[in-house]
Amino acid sequence: MQNLSAYTRIGAALLLAGVIAAPVFYFVAGSVALTALALSSVLLGAVALLLARSLPRIPPQAARLLLEAGLDNLAALIEELGVDARAIYLPSTLSGGKPRALIPLHANPGPPEITRALPRRMIVDFGPNPEDVGVLVTTPGSAVVPLLETPPGPMSSELEAALARVLAGALDVASAVQVAQDAGTVTVEVMGLRLETDDLWIYQVLGSPVASVAAAVVAEGLRRPVTIASEEHAGDRLTVHLEVMR
Amino acid sequence: MTLYNRYLLMLAGLFSLSTTVLAAYGQDRLDAYLTVFVIEYLVATLLFAYLDPKARRLLDAVGYVLFGGFLVIIILKVVEIIKGA
Numbered sequence: 001m002q003n004l005s006a007y008t009r010i011g012a013a014l015l016l017a018g019v020i021a022a023p024v025f026y027f028v029a030g031s032v033a034l035t036a037l038a039l040s041s042v043l044l045g046a047v048a049l050l051l052a053r054s055l056p057r058i059p060p061q062a063a064r065l066l067l068e069a070g071l072d073n074l075a076a077l078i079e080e081l082g083v084d085a086r087a088i089y090l091p092s093t094l095s096g097g098k099p100r101a102l103i104p105l106h107a108n109p110g111p112p113e114i115t116r117a118l119p120r121r122m123i124v125d126f127g128p129n130p131e132d133v134g135v136l137v138t139t140p141g142s143a144v145v146p147l148l149e150t151p152p153g154p155m156s157s158e159l160e161a162a163l164a165r166v167l168a169g170a171l172d173v174a175s176a177v178q179v180a181q182d183a184g185t186v187t188v189e190v191m192g193l194r195l196e197t198d199d200l201w202i203y204q205v206l207g208s209p210v211a212s213v214a215a216a217v218v219a220e221g222l223r224r225p226v227t228i229a230s231e232e233h234a235g236d237r238l239t240v241h242l243e244v245m246r
Numbered sequence: 247m248t249l250y251n252r253y254l255l256m257l258a259g260l261f262s263l264s265t266t267v268l269a270a271y272g273q274d275r276l277d278a279y280l281t282v283f284v285i286e287y288l289v290a291t292l293l294f295a296y297l298d299p300k301a302r303r304l305l306d307a308v309g310y311v312l313f314g315g316f317l318v319i320i321i322l323k324v325v326e327i328i329k330g331a
Contacts (some may be wrong), residue, residue, distance in 0.1 A: 010254075026276075032273070032274045032275065032276050032279070033265060033268065033269035033273075033279070035264050035276060036265050036268070036276060036279030036280070036283070037261075037262075038277075039279070039280065039283070040262075040283055041259070042263035043257075043283060043287065043312075044254065044257055044258055044261065045254050045307065047253075047254065047257060047287075047308065048254060050301070050304040050305060050308065051250045051253075051254070051301055051304075053304060054298050054300040054301035054304060055298075077249065081289065136275065149299065164296050165295075165296045168249060168296045169249065169296030169297055169298055169301075170298055172249050172298075173251070194248075
């Protein structure tokens with residue numbers, strides 16, 4: 001019984017109570033309203049049992065440990081390379097079929113222009129100049145984009161729907177998402193955020209996990225590279241400002 | 247509050263409210279209650295568009311079964327009316 005989720009226990013209790021109570025209320029008490037209430041309990045119980053079947057098999061704490069272990073390894077690698085440039089989130093069309101982030105090894109005065117698809121390698125050259133070399137990495141956002149059944153469109157409403165589907169639906173770490181686009185910038189506002197993360201050094205390069213998801217989905221939707229310009233936390237709200245590159 | 251909890255609480259709230267209102271108006275036909283429950287279930291499930299795809303598939307399957315039951319209730323009512331006429 002200890003391995004059962006709360007949904008399974010509540011579902012089984014509601015279902016059982018409803019199945020027993022409905023005939024008693026109908027045939028013994030003769031109350032239609034109470035019978036209906038018992039039947040609604042059966043329906044609620046069935047729904048709770050079905051929801052329990054779709055819960056992720058990996059506990060949230062274990063998922064968090066895996067995420068932090070992966071990011072720690074990536075942070076060690078990036079730190080060793082002496083990189084301090086912000087990651088550029090690339091759509092799958094520019095990064096070998098899977099959305100990834102490019103971290104330039106040399107800080108350039110202007111944003112690099114990525115016009116061709118990069119090979120599926122870790123260290124890639126992305127421009128004509130010898131210093132246009134970077135590390136192509138998989139981020140939390142890269143792993144989340146395949147959860148979308150269809151690729152997002154470029155409109156704000158389409159990006160908003162895709163982000164809500166991922167953050168509020170599949171990951172269940174937020175309540176609502178708002179997206180606004182304005183002349184080369186995209187602002188993503190995440191409300192009701194429930195993901196607690198430690199302040200890792202790597203977040204200065206990749207952004208926080210939720211910002212990384214926002215950047216990856218927006219890059220995929222716009223089919224253009226984006227960078228995380230800034231993030232602002234205020235209570236359970238997170239505002240992510242993204243810059244869209246050419 | 248997680249999405250699943252909000253969904254379950256919304257369903258529980260809707261079912262309780264509709265049962266109370268129908269009982270207060272003296273409704274004594276069980277099919278009337280069931281019809282309202284089915285409609286509430288379909289609307290609530292439609293509103294929670296961002297549920298996990300697996301959960302959505304399972305809930306949609308329940309929706310089809312309930313909608314089938316709803317159609318049976320309507321057909322029985324139509325037959326009753328035709329027979330009465």
